[in-house]
Amino acid sequence: MSLSEEAGTTAPSAPTDPARTARAVAGALLDRTLDALPDGDRDLPAWTVGGAGPVGIDAGDERAAQAACGVMHVHGRATGAPAPLTAEYVSAVTGVLAAQGVTAALFARAQGRPPLRTGTSLAQGALLTVTQYLAAATAPDDAPPAGGPSGLATLVTADGARVEIETLDPDAWAGFWSRLGVPPRTAGRGWLPFQSRFGTAVCPLPAELRTAVLALPLEAVCQAGAAHGVSVAEVGTATAPPPGLAPWTLDPAPHAPPRPPAATPLDGDAPPLAGVRVVESARRVQGPLAGHVLRMLGAEVVRVEPPGGDPLRDLPPVAAGCSVRFSALNHGKTVVEADLTTRRGRAAVAELAAGADAFVHNWAPGKDRVLGLDAEALHALHPRLVYASASGFGTALGPVPPIGTDYLAQVHGGLAAALRPSGEPPAPSLMTVTDVLGGLVLAQAVLAGLLARERTRRGARVHSSLLSAAALVPRSGRRAVLSPLDHPLPTADGLLYLGARARSRPGELARAVGAHGADAVGERLRSRTTEAWLARLRTAGLPSVAVRTDLAGLAGDPAFARAVLPPDEHLPYARPAAPWTFTEETSA
Numbered sequence: 001m002s003l004s005e006e007a008g009t010t011a012p013s014a015p016t017d018p019a020r021t022a023r024a025v026a027g028a029l030l031d032r033t034l035d036a037l038p039d040g041d042r043d044l045p046a047w048t049v050g051g052a053g054p055v056g057i058d059a060g061d062e063r064a065a066q067a068a069c070g071v072m073h074v075h076g077r078a079t080g081a082p083a084p085l086t087a088e089y090v091s092a093v094t095g096v097l098a099a100q101g102v103t104a105a106l107f108a109r110a111q112g113r114p115p116l117r118t119g120t121s122l123a124q125g126a127l128l129t130v131t132q133y134l135a136a137a138t139a140p141d142d143a144p145p146a147g148g149p150s151g152l153a154t155l156v157t158a159d160g161a162r163v164e165i166e167t168l169d170p171d172a173w174a175g176f177w178s179r180l181g182v183p184p185r186t187a188g189r190g191w192l193p194f195q196s197r198f199g200t201a202v203c204p205l206p207a208e209l210r211t212a213v214l215a216l217p218l219e220a221v222c223q224a225g226a227a228h229g230v231s232v233a234e235v236g237t238a239t240a241p242p243p244g245l246a247p248w249t250l251d252p253a254p255h256a257p258p259r260p261p262a263a264t265p266l267d268g269d270a271p272p273l274a275g276v277r278v279v280e281s282a283r284r285v286q287g288p289l290a291g292h293v294l295r296m297l298g299a300e301v302v303r304v305e306p307p308g309g310d311p312l313r314d315l316p317p318v319a320a321g322c323s324v325r326f327s328a329l330n331h332g333k334t335v336v337e338a339d340l341t342t343r344r345g346r347a348a349v350a351e352l353a354a355g356a357d358a359f360v361h362n363w364a365p366g367k368d369r370v371l372g373l374d375a376e377a378l379h380a381l382h383p384r385l386v387y388a389s390a391s392g393f394g395t396a397l398g399p400v401p402p403i404g405t406d407y408l409a410q411v412h413g414g415l416a417a418a419l420r421p422s423g424e425p426p427a428p429s430l431m432t433v434t435d436v437l438g439g440l441v442l443a444q445a446v447l448a449g450l451l452a453r454e455r456t457r458r459g460a461r462v463h464s465s466l467l468s469a470a471a472l473v474p475r476s477g478r479r480a481v482l483s484p485l486d487h488p489l490p491t492a493d494g495l496l497y498l499g500a501r502a503r504s505r506p507g508e509l510a511r512a513v514g515a516h517g518a519d520a521v522g523e524r525l526r527s528r529t530t531e532a533w534l535a536r537l538r539t540a541g542l543p544s545v546a547v548r549t550d551l552a553g554l555a556g557d558p559a560f561a562r563a564v565l566p567p568d569e570h571l572p573y574a575r576p577a578a579p580w581t582f583t584e585e586t587s588a
Helices: 003-009 021-033 062-068 073-080 089-110 122-131 131-138 169-181 184-200 207-214 217-226 287-295 324-330 343-354 367-372 375-381 406-412 433-456 466-470 500-505 506-513 520-526 531-541 551-556
Strands: 046-048 116-121 162-166 231-232 248-252 279-280 300-305 332-339 357-360 384-389 458-467 495-497 581-584
Touching: 021 046, 021 089, 021 184, 021 433, 046 089, 046 122, 062 089, 062 122, 062 495, 062 500, 062 506, 089 116, 089 122, 089 131, 089 433, 089 581, 116 122, 116 231, 122 131, 122 169, 131 324, 131 551, 162 217, 162 406, 169 184, 184 207, 217 231, 231 406, 248 433, 279 287, 279 343, 287 300, 287 324, 287 357, 287 384, 287 433, 300 343, 300 357, 357 433, 375 384, 384 433, 406 433, 433 458, 433 466, 458 466, 495 531, 500 506, 506 520, 506 531
Parallel strands: 046 116, 279 300, 279 357, 300 332, 357 384, 384 458
Antiparallel strands: 116 581, 162 231, 248 458
């Protein structure tokens, strides 16, 4: 039985272990990491995965973590109300975090450090997924109106096909819509919300654009896309990812140089990747998030940007002279500017890589060879380098893949159907679920390469993709069917989400809240405040959570004090704390 088949359900019973799926994901990734080692060493440090972890909430199952930590809020923005992701996305994220913690501890041990035990939780995983949205919500100049515009980016053709389009080029956008008969000014009004959807999780397109697509069959829309370099993908109802996708590939470098001199001993309190240097040349989310994770684990990260800096530094909202969404993934990194279109700039990057432990990029396929900065070239300079590349689709969709962005990866990876219940048309979540998961998988691939290097003395080439990350999310073979109790439920002053035990025992729930049967629970909950119901459900052994609808409130909520760092004089926005604990193991 596959991991997806084992973990995916449509009507979950109350779990005795809410982190079971996350641990299964972690175990599979650790098996893959250890398979790359020559000696078959399976002596893992102690590791744990909890539910609520350091967050003071009553329930810590997958959906409770989604509700309490803002995931349902961000995912539901496009459709107007908080809504659950119906595949076990937070569990997949947390599983990767757990594998990272274990692999980092193994690396530290291989460096001669004392053994470490490590832990993480579903709540910490959920908070990490909303990093950029949390930063934007707490930025000093970001005050979006309540109940602002919503809308998905998914379009419907005359023959009923649901399609997702993608381009990062405004000229391609203009040409596509012109071919469909849309006036330039009207098409232009759609460009900003279309590009901004990566940061806002909504896409309020002008109605004229939806009408233009609705007037044409799928074939004509696809032809318009092909004519102007716009990717068009039909959104189906199949939840399964393409078969045979590995989370990452790892190939040893061709030469094993002599073992380098022993590293300078590190302080026992140093983080597990202390002393590791990573050079990152990446944009958007996938690559920068990988660097961000490695930095939180203790690595020094040197970020390569074009002259004048990455244009995304100006993406609103801006505070202290920098986009907070950009800063949320890139603070703490050293920045070196280099013009990769010049020989001098490429030589500067090669020199940086020659002095690093890992080099990370998410350039377009083939660009590394054009630049002369491919794995073969850099391994010739530094055979012990871990060379990590990331893409949207790898080779899974052929030699000319679609544009490699989050939403198309959701479509081709089955998540556009799996993340929404059967009662809704399939559509990608406008929360950047595969960008985040793809960045985490890329970071784990780097960790696997670093650990293998400690055992083999050889560098490595690792590669991962958004599509391979999407395949990690456990889901059933059918789209989930939700009962009324599986949705956020209104109370007198907000929304409540029932924990797994409460959802699976409707009769017991009805008695606990004084409702005449399960069908009357929703109406009964409207009579009291969220806090009052949480207290009663807690007493009844049916722990539940408040649905977070205001991300800014996380920074001041005492329940999140150990998991969310508030704005300060250095970083004027809130952000999740590092999602792992590391403690030195002591002999029994």
